[in-house]
Amino acid sequence: MDLTLRPAGPDDARFLAEMLAEAMAWRPGAPRPSVSDVRRSRYVVGWPRDGDRGVVAEVRQPDVAGDVRNAARTGEQLGAAWYRVMTADDPGYGFIDTEIPEITIGVVPPWRGRGVGRRLLSALLDAARAEGHDALSLSVEEDNFALHLYESVGFRTVEKVGNAWTMMAPLL
Numbered sequence: 001m002d003l004t005l006r007p008a009g010p011d012d013a014r015f016l017a018e019m020l021a022e023a024m025a026w027r028p029g030a031p032r033p034s035v036s037d038v039r040r041s042r043y044v045v046g047w048p049r050d051g052d053r054g055v056v057a058e059v060r061q062p063d064v065a066g067d068v069r070n071a072a073r074t075g076e077q078l079g080a081a082w083y084r085v086m087t088a089d090d091p092g093y094g095f096i097d098t099e100i101p102e103i104t105i106g107v108v109p110p111w112r113g114r115g116v117g118r119r120l121l122s123a124l125l126d127a128a129r130a131e132g133h134d135a136l137s138l139s140v141e142e143d144n145f146a147l148h149l150y151e152s153v154g155f156r157t158v159e160k161v162g163n164a165w166t167m168m169a170p171l172l
């Protein structure tokens with residue numbers, strides 16, 4: 001399956017909210033919040049605000065051999081990763097300071113474990129470097145396998161808050 005990555009724009013606000021809902025309900029069996037509730041979250045409300053950057057993964061070319069499991073269509077959205085500068089007044093779970101934007105990432109369930117998340121993260125780190133950021137942060141619960149994915153692209157644990165790690169990736 002051939003996928004493409006493109007910048008997230010204003011029309012992607014709903015999809016980003018859907019991916020935020022996936023991230024919030026990452027634990028198997030956890031209730032998935034409604035997209036309308038999630039759209040008010042600090043991670044997506046008003047998308048895009050100044051300084052926001054994101055990447056959306058889409059199907060460029062469905063597998064010609066046919067993908068029975070996923071029946072991909074050209075342009076189908078597979079996942080998104082984005083960052084937002086948070087404020088000290090309304091910090092995210094992974095807030096470190098106002099100079100370090102915080103990441104959110106989600107991949108639609110049928111496409112997980114197929115390299116989409118790694119490609120999204122890598123592209124987002126490149127975008128942050130191009131924007132001149134020194135670092136990005138995130139929050140991940142200690143038992144989410146995503147912690148190891150984040151470590152593999154350069155994030156390091158900074159602080160434990162409850163059962164979640166705040167992580168930071170230096171970009172210099």
Ligand SMILES: CC(C)(COP(=O)(O)OP(=O)(O)OC[C@H]1O[C@@H](n2cnc3c(N)ncnc32)[C@H](O)[C@@H]1OP(=O)(O)O)[C@@H](O)C(=O)NCCC(=O)NCCS
Binds near residue numbers: 025114117119149
């Ligand atoms: C976390 C998430 C974004 C990762 O994206 P993905 O496309 O599934 O991940 P990838 O296929 O790029 O895999 C990345 C690495 O994680 C590993 N991995 C993938 N799924 C895994 C699983 N279920 N259990 C353990 N490891 C797993 C892969 O083996 C890969 O490592 P490798 O490259 O060394 O082989 C995606 O699974 C997701 O949306 N999960 C639910 C929401 C969530 O947890 N968001 C993050 C909240 S902090």
